[in-house]
Amino acid sequence: MSSSDYRAVNRIKDILDFTTGIILLVVSLVLALYLVPNHIGEPPIMQNPMMSPRWLPNIVSWLMLAFSVLLILQGLLVADKNESDERKFIKGSLRRFVIMVIAFLVYVLFFETLGAILTGILATVLLFLAHPVRTWWVYGFAVAFPVGVTLLFVNVMNVPLPLMPY
Amino acid sequence: MENLNEVLQLFLSIDNFIAIALGVVIGVTVGSIPGLTATMAVALALPFTFSMQPVAAILLLVGIYKGGMYGGSITAILIRTPGSPASACTLLDGYPMAQQGHAKKALKTALFSSVIADFISNIALIFFAAYLAKIALNFGAPEFFWLICFSLTIIISLASGSMVKGLLAALMGILLSLVGLDSVFGSQRLTFGNYNLMDSISFIPLLIGLFAIPEIIEFYRKKVVPHIKAKASGAGMTLAELKRCMKSIVRGSLIGVIIGAIPGTGATAAAFISYSDARRRSPNRDNFGKGEVEGVAAAEAGNNGVAGATLIPLLSLGIPGDVITAIILGAFMVHGLTPGPIMFQENLSLIYALFLGIMLSSLILLVVGNAAIKYFSLIADIPKSILFPIVLMFCIYGAYAVNNATFDIWLMLAFGVVGYLFNRTGIPAAPFLIGFILGPMFEDNLRRSLLIGNGDLSIFVRGPITWFFIAITFGSIAFALYRFFQARKQASNARQLNNG
Numbered sequence A: 001m002s003s004s005d006y007r008a009v010n011r012i013k014d015i016l017d018f019t020t021g022i023i024l025l026v027v028s029l030v031l032a033l034y035l036v037p038n039h040i041g042e043p044p045i046m047q048n049p050m051m052s053p054r055w056l057p058n059i060v061s062w063l064m065l066a067f068s069v070l071l072i073l074q075g076l077l078v079a080d081k082n083e084s085d086e087r088k089f090i091k092g093s094l095r096r097f098v099i100m101v102i103a104f105l106v107y108v109l110f111f112e113t114l115g116a117i118l119t120g121i122l123a124t125v126l127l128f129l130a131h132p133v134r135t136w137w138v139y140g141f142a143v144a145f146p147v148g149v150t151l152l153f154v155n156v157m158n159v160p161l162p163l164m165p166y
Numbered sequence B: 001m002e003n004l005n006e007v008l009q010l011f012l013s014i015d016n017f018i019a020i021a022l023g024v025v026i027g028v029t030v031g032s033i034p035g036l037t038a039t040m041a042v043a044l045a046l047p048f049t050f051s052m053q054p055v056a057a058i059l060l061l062v063g064i065y066k067g068g069m070y071g072g073s074i075t076a077i078l079i080r081t082p083g084s085p086a087s088a089c090t091l092l093d094g095y096p097m098a099q100q101g102h103a104k105k106a107l108k109t110a111l112f113s114s115v116i117a118d119f120i121s122n123i124a125l126i127f128f129a130a131y132l133a134k135i136a137l138n139f140g141a142p143e144f145f146w147l148i149c150f151s152l153t154i155i156i157s158l159a160s161g162s163m164v165k166g167l168l169a170a171l172m173g174i175l176l177s178l179v180g181l182d183s184v185f186g187s188q189r190l191t192f193g194n195y196n197l198m199d200s201i202s203f204i205p206l207l208i209g210l211f212a213i214p215e216i217i218e219f220y221r222k223k224v225v226p227h228i229k230a231k232a233s234g235a236g237m238t239l240a241e242l243k244r245c246m247k248s249i250v251r252g253s254l255i256g257v258i259i260g261a262i263p264g265t266g267a268t269a270a271a272f273i274s275y276s277d278a279r280r281r282s283p284n285r286d287n288f289g290k291g292e293v294e295g296v297a298a299a300e301a302g303n304n305g306v307a308g309a310t311l312i313p314l315l316s317l318g319i320p321g322d323v324i325t326a327i328i329l330g331a332f333m334v335h336g337l338t339p340g341p342i343m344f345q346e347n348l349s350l351i352y353a354l355f356l357g358i359m360l361s362s363l364i365l366l367v368v369g370n371a372a373i374k375y376f377s378l379i380a381d382i383p384k385s386i387l388f389p390i391v392l393m394f395c396i397y398g399a400y401a402v403n404n405a406t407f408d409i410w411l412m413l414a415f416g417v418v419g420y421l422f423n424r425t426g427i428p429a430a431p432f433l434i435g436f437i438l439g440p441m442f443e444d445n446l447r448r449s450l451l452i453g454n455g456d457l458s459i460f461v462r463g464p465i466t467w468f469f470i471a472i473t474f475g476s477i478a479f480a481l482y483r484f485f486q487a488r489k490q491a492s493n494a495r496q497l498n499n500g
Helices: A003-011 A015-039 A055-077 A081-087 A094-114 A116-130 A136-156 B002-011 B014-031 B038-049 B054-079 B091-099 B103-136 B141-157 B163-177 B203-211 B213-221 B239-261 B267-281 B293-309 B311-317 B323-334 B341-346 B348-380 B384-403 B406-425 B429-452 B457-461 B464-499
Strands: none
Touching: A015 A055, A015 B406, A055 B163, A055 B429, A094 A116, A094 B213, A094 B384, A094 B406, A116 A136, A116 B384, A136 B384, B002 B348, B014 B038, B014 B054, B014 B348, B038 B054, B038 B203, B038 B323, B038 B384, B054 B091, B054 B103, B054 B293, B054 B323, B054 B348, B091 B103, B091 B293, B103 B239, B103 B293, B103 B311, B103 B341, B103 B348, B141 B429, B141 B457, B141 B464, B163 B429, B203 B213, B203 B323, B203 B384, B203 B406, B203 B429, B213 B384, B213 B406, B239 B267, B239 B293, B239 B311, B267 B293, B293 B311, B311 B323, B311 B341, B311 B348, B323 B429, B341 B348, B384 B406, B406 B429, B429 B457, B457 B464
């Protein structure tokens, strides 16, 4: 990075607000110029344009665009130290995070094929290993809770869940 | 008399009593565990209420709400970690008291003032909700349109942190609420041909995703922090101390009631206003911030005075006062009920059965709260490494149970990522949720007004009620701008002082 680039970055008081503003600006532009005109159907005849299914999404998209610009300006001009302290944290190991993502995927990919109990056990064991939980008997919870909660949902609360592998 | 019989029939069911007690226990338990919030607990409990009777279902959620409000103060006092933002004020005096060996006294003070404030708030709810609903019966679509505009402005303007981010969050919420089939023309809006989206985005996966999943992601993303153990030791609160605090408790409760009745203001503001009011009036004002029992009482009275009062706009006008009442509104909808003035005409017995249950919840809070003080160390010592995998399981089961579709699990996880990004970028989730709920109401009342007025825009200024709402809407915007520029001025003055 050249020294002029560094100077440009230093001029931005809050880089996170600035970046968020840019991303939201792009999103609102896509919404206003592409998604709303192409993915919201409109009846051919309408007495009042304010009755159109596109009217409110259009207004909201343009307002989002305007406020994204304001957020960019806020990022350029205002440094909010208190807020940035809250937003920052010390990152943990990547391994824990990756195992958490795998546990999420286990739920979404196998919930219906393996059933609620087996996916529950599998994902909970994975998350215990991610931390890792070192007390062996705690792993009993990874079996007891999915079984107990599934049966509670299905038999007591009458909320259907896939029980067993299909 | 016939109504009374019906009310008692609805209320005197064992299910209702179990629901209230269970709700308060869950609320206090969750509230007393740092990292878990009452909002998360209410969102997770919502799928469990699908098969319950409406009264028991709502009472379960209200019980969690009230229990959570008190539970948040336990960690604030013992380990200087407020369980909810509203309990932040309690730690100002509660934690120093715990440090001085008076943890039990602080916890008892918090409990008694919470219960008294909750009771006063419930009385206000019973008196004002019916009265307000009676007035609201005169409202038509244009009046409701302006009422929703007012609710949107006040919620956004009081969003913590940046006003711009609050507005952006609310706009995103409104936009997402419009996904699905258009209610008037039936045309598809941003569904991309996906039949799962035709009936709009499901409320429960959005809710769970937004408020529970980000905590889980953050836990696995963050560096592991050591688990802090806490103990509630020392003597309890004496009657003389309770008497001394009584004025502050009553004043704080009334402050909570007034603030809670205004949509969007929230318990945090009430707690701090009540605290500063008590500090100003107390003969022991110099001891505030150093472990003053009156400080704990005032903060807790302010924050719990809000709980019943936030239900006033919800029940009488159908407008959620805060995030938790927005979830409770969702529960009403799940059970085919629409809160508002019409409900007071069509389901009066149900409303009075709810009122009885809400009154009972104050009493149960006293019993459960006492037990929580005793057995707190057991509850708070559950490590998050065990807790969060189980919470995630509840999230997944709850999201799936809505439509029996894996799509909702995807949706929930996607909103979880959105919620996590919101946390990281400082965008508040509350205006997003309120925007999501009020968006369709806004559009619906706008269109109905246009249809009633045959497209003539003068219908929006048709009488004194609309003028009143227009005035308070613009007043609210002006107040928000004033607060914004005042805060900027104060920050710049502080910077100049630091530099000079």
